[in-house]
Amino acid sequence: MLSTKPKAVGKTIYECVLVVMTAVYLFPFYIMVTQSLKSPQESMYNPLGLPQALQTDNFTKVWKLMRFGEAFSNSFWLTLVSVVGIALVSGICSFAIARRASKGYVILYYIFVCGLLIPFYMTLSPLIKLMKDLQLINSLMGLALAYIGRGIPFAVFLYVGFIRAIPKEIMESAVIDGCSPNRLYWSIVFPMVRNITSTLIILNALWVWNDFLFPLLTLQNVAQRTIPLAQYMFYGQYNTEWNLAFASYLLSILPLVLIYFFMQRQIIEGISTGGVKS
Template sequence: MNKKYGLKLFSLEVLAIVLGLIFLVPFYYVVSNSLKSFAEILTNTSALPSSLQWSNYVEAFDRMNYLKVFSNSLIITVASNVVIVIFCSMAAYMLVRTKKKISNIIFFTFVAAMVIPFQSIMIPLVKTASSLGLINSIWGLVIMYLGFGSGLAIFLYHGFIKGIPVELEEAAIIDGCSTLGVFWRIVFPLLKPITVTIVILNSLWIWNDFLLPLLVLQDPELRTIPLATFFFFGQYTKQWDLALAALVISIIPLLIFFFAMQKHIIKGITSGSIK
C-alpha cells in the first residue's frame, strides 16, 4: 500500500461495506420472501426461495388495484410537492428580504411547528377538516400536506436565499422588473439545488405516509399505495406473500425517482452555484 492508501483508509472502506450490507438486509428479506409461497415464508424466512412464485406479484397487483392506487399516490405526491415548492419558496423569499421583526417571528413560528408531534393534533385536525369538507378529498389531503411540509421547506429555503446576493435583484429592479418578476426570473432558478432536495424529502415522506391518508381518505377508490398494502393484513390472517410482493412493486417507482433526482441534485450543487 502507498502512502495515500493506507491501513486507515482501507479500514474505513471495509467498515462502509459492512454497514452497507447491514442496511441491505431488510431489502433481502422483503424481496426473497415476496417470491415464496405463504407456507414457505412461515417455515423458512431467511433462506432463498425454493421456487420463484411470480404469481404473488400478479395477484398482489390485481388485489390492490395497483394502477388506481398508484395514480392516487402519484397525484397526491406531485400536487403536494408543487404547492409546497411554490408557496414555501415565495414565503421564505419575503421573510428573508423583509427586514422586520414580524418576519423573524413568523419564521421561528414555522420552525417551532416542526417539533409538534402529529399524533397530538390529529383528532382536532380531522374534526376541522370534516367541518371544512376536506375529508374524502385528494385536494383536501394536499392542503394538509402543505401545512405539515411548510416548516421544513421554509427553513431550508430561508437559509439558501440568504446566500443569494441582493445586488442581483437590485440590478433586475433597475431594469424594470417587478418584485414577482425578480423572484421567478432571478431568484427561483437559483433555488434549484435546494428545491430538488425538498422535493426528494417530501416525496419520500408523502409517498410512504400512512396515518394521514388513513384518517382523511375513507373512500376505497381514493386509497394510496400504503393504504392498499395495509389491507393484506386482516384481523385474523396476514397474507405475507402478497403483502411483501405489494411492498416491492410500491417501492420500485420511488427508487427510480430517487436515483433519477440524485443525479440532478449533484449536478445542481456543482453547476448551480452563484458566481
Template sequence: MKMTVGGRAVSYVLAYLFALLALYPIVLMISSSLKTNREIFASPLSLPKTFSLDTYKKLWEAVPFADFLWNSVFVSALSVLLITVFSAMAAFYLSRFSFTWTAGLYFFFIIGLMIPIKLGIVPLFLLMKNLGLLNSLWSLILIYTASGIPISVFILTGFFRTLPIELEEAARIDGCSHFQVFWRILLPLIRPALATVVIINFIHAWNDFFFPLIFIQEESLKTIPVGMMVLFGEYETDWSLLFAGLTLSALPMIIVFLLASRQFMEGLTAGAVK
C-alpha cells in the same frame, strides 16, 4: 491534511460495508416478493429458487392496488408541488424584504416546527367535516401542504439569505421585476434546497399512515400504507403479496431520490465547506 493510501482504503471498505448493510433489506424484500409463503418460512434469507412474477399478478387481483398507487401518487405529487411553490415565495419574501412584521412572520413559521400537527387531530377532523372534505383526497393534500410548509420555509429562507444581494441588484438594473428576479435569477440557484424540500416532503406524504386512516374510509380512495392493511388476515397473512406490495410502493421513492440525489446531497452539505 491529505489522507494516506491506507486511510483511504479503510474509508472505502467502510463505505462499501455501510452500502451493503443499507441495501440488504431492499434485496431481501425484493427476493421475498418473488417467493411463495412456504419458501419464505422455509428459507427466509435465501434467494428464490425460480424467477416468477405470479405474486405481482396475484397482488393486482387481490386488492385494487392500481387505485392505491394512483391515490398515493396524486396526493404526494400535488402536496409537494404546493409546498414547493408556496414555501419558495414565502422564503423569498422573508429573506429579501425587511418590514416590522417580517421577524414575527418568520417566527410564525418556526412555530409550525415546534408543534406536532397530530395534536390537532380533533379540530382538523371537525374542520374537514365542515368543509365537506371527509373521505376526500383533498383533505390529505391540504394537511400535508400545511404541515410541510414550515420546515420548507426554514430551509429555503436560509438558502436565499446566502445568495449575494448584488445578483438581485444587477437584475433590477436590467429591468427585472420582483417576480422575474425570484423566478429567473434566484430560484435556479437554490435547486439543491428545492431538491431537499421535494424529497423530505414526498417521503412524508408517501409513507404517512395516520391521516389517511382517519380521513379516508372508501376503499377506492385509500393510499398504499392504509390499503396494504387488507393483506393482513386475522388468522393468516400472505407475506409474499405483502412484500410485493412493499416493493412496488418503494419504487416511486427510489426514483424520486435517484432523480434528485445529486441536488439533495448538495443541499445537505451546503455551507459545510468554504
C-alpha cells in the same frame, strides 16, 4: 516495508467493515425479494432461505387485490400536488419575508418557525376535526392541502436562510433596471435557490409517498387509497400473508427505484449541495 504494513492492515479492516455494513443494509432487500417469490407455507416456515419454486403469480395477485394501478395513481397525484404546493407557497412567502425587515414580517417568520416546534401528533386531532368541518375528509385534494400546510414551516425556514444569503446588490440592480417583484423572484431568486428547492422536493416526496397514518385517518373510500393503505389489507389480526405483503413492497418501491436511476445525478446534487448556501 514495516510502515506500509499497518496501512495495508488498516485498509483491509476498513474494507471488511464496509462489506459487512453493505451486507447489513442489503439483507432486508434480500428478504423482501425472496419472500415475494415464495408460497404462503414456505414464507412462514422458511423465511430466510431461497424459494424452492418461484411463485411469480404473487405479483399478479397483489396487482389485482391492491388495485395497484389505482393506488399508484392516487399516490402519484397526491405527492405531485403536495410537493409542488409546498415549493410554490413556501418560496413566494419566504421571498417576501426575506426582502422586508419590518416587524410584521419578522413576527410572521417566527410563527412559521414555531410550526417546527409543535409535534405533529399534538395537532392531529384538531386537524382531523378541521378537515371534517371543511368537508375535506375522503378527498385527495383535502389531504394534499393538509400536507402543504404541514410542510410549509420547514420549507420557509430553509428558503428564508438561503434567500437572505443572496447579495442584496443583485436584487437592487434588478429593481433599478425595472424588474417587477414577480419577475425578480422567478427570473433571479428562484434559479439561485434551485439546490434547496430540489432538496425539499426529494424530502417531501419521500414523506408524502410513504406516509401511512394521515391517509388512514382521512381516506376511508377504497377508490382513494394510496399505496401504503392498499398494502395494509395483507395484515390481519389472526393471519398475515407475508408473501403477498412483500410482493406489494417490491411493487411499491419499483417506481422510486426507477426515478432514482434516471435522476440520480440531480438527486445526489440536490442532497449534497442543499446544505450549502448559494
